[in-house]
Amino acid sequence: MSSAASKLTNAADVASSDAQTLVAEMRKALGTMKSLAVDYERDGKSDKVQKLEEMVLEMVASYEDCVAFAQAVKAVPRSYQPSDQPADFKSLIETEVNKVKEGASASGQNHPLFRQFRESVWNVHHAGEPMPGEEQEDIVMTSTQINIRNVTCPLTGKPVTELANPVRCVDCRHIYEKDPVMHYIRTQKPPNCPIAGCPGVLQIGKVVCDPLLRVDIEELRSSEPAAPDATNIEDFTDLPDDEDDNY
Numbered sequence: 001m002s003s004a005a006s007k008l009t010n011a012a013d014v015a016s017s018d019a020q021t022l023v024a025e026m027r028k029a030l031g032t033m034k035s036l037a038v039d040y041e042r043d044g045k046s047d048k049v050q051k052l053e054e055m056v057l058e059m060v061a062s063y064e065d066c067v068a069f070a071q072a073v074k075a076v077p078r079s080y081q082p083s084d085q086p087a088d089f090k091s092l093i094e095t096e097v098n099k100v101k102e103g104a105s106a107s108g109q110n111h112p113l114f115r116q117f118r119e120s121v122w123n124v125h126h127a128g129e130p131m132p133g134e135e136q137e138d139i140v141m142t143s144t145q146i147n148i149r150n151v152t153c154p155l156t157g158k159p160v161t162e163l164a165n166p167v168r169c170v171d172c173r174h175i176y177e178k179d180p181v182m183h184y185i186r187t188q189k190p191p192n193c194p195i196a197g198c199p200g201v202l203q204i205g206k207v208v209c210d211p212l213l214r215v216d217i218e219e220l221r222s223s224e225p226a227a228p229d230a231t232n233i234e235d236f237t238d239l240p241d242d243e244d245d246n247y
Contacts, residue, residue: 009077017211019070024211026063027113030056031219034117041124049121060114064107065097072096147216149173154194155180161221166214167207169193172200175217181207 033056040048075096080087101107108114122131149172152159156177160166165178174195176184185191185202193200 004082005077005080008080012073012077016070016073019066019073020211023063023066023070024215026059026066027212027215027219030059030063030113030117031222033059034120037117037121038124041121053117053121056117057109057114060111061108063113064101064104064111068097068100068104069093071100075099147173147212148175148220150175150195151220153177153180155184160217163217165209166217167209168213169200169202170206170208170210172198174198174200175213176207178209 033052037049037052037056040046040052072093073096076089076092079092079096119131122129148160150160153163153176154174156163158177160175163175163177166175167178167181168175172193172195174193181202182204184194185204185207191202192198193202
């Protein structure tokens with residue numbers, strides 16, 4: 001790789017990372033807005049819920065733009081062709097952004113994050129019932145379900161929600177506990193991804209805690225059913241033995 005190409009790739013990586021950090025913050029904001037809307041719905045403040053829904057729709061549009069930009073910037077070094085003329089990087093980025101958006105599976109009101117918002121509000125009073133316009137068997141894939149490809153670390157067997165230092169492969173997007181996977185990469189030749197059927201080959205520089213990873217894990221954790229509270233479970237083991245004589 002030439003010096004110019006290397007500099008371009010590094011610059012693209014920095015710009016993409018900055019955009020991903022913003023994307024992560026927007027995801028957190030959307031989560032906060034969803035929680036607030038649920039509280040308003042419980043309190044019967046439908047006007048505030050409606051206002052929040054409009055704000056979420058606008059936020060999701062901005063979120064889509066940011067995600068597209070982060071992916072587009074990473075792709076620019078691959079599409080860049082050196083020439084004697086000054087490069088029009090703005091046009092290159094716009095072209096890549098359009099490619100990303102054209103390949104998007106959903107947008108606007110069909111975006112998983114917006115549908116997740118509406119579903120959370122709907123479930124306040126209609127849990128278990130399909131939302132209007134949706135069949136019972138329809139399954140809404142949330143953003144978290146799309147982004148998290150494995151729910152347990154293949155090396156430790158721990159759920160990803162319990163990992164102390166989670167990392168994700170840039171290429172195959174699988175998640176691992178940091179220390180075990182780094183040891184795996186250093187000792188396995190070649191260090192193929194330990195997920196069955198995955199063709200990926202792991203590299204130390206490409207298994208990282210990306211800006212969205214902890215957001216994805218936190219969203220997965222919050223979507224899991226709450227565990228029973230052990231303090232509320234009555235213990236019958238200390239009942240007197242003579243109580244059995246009453247039967």
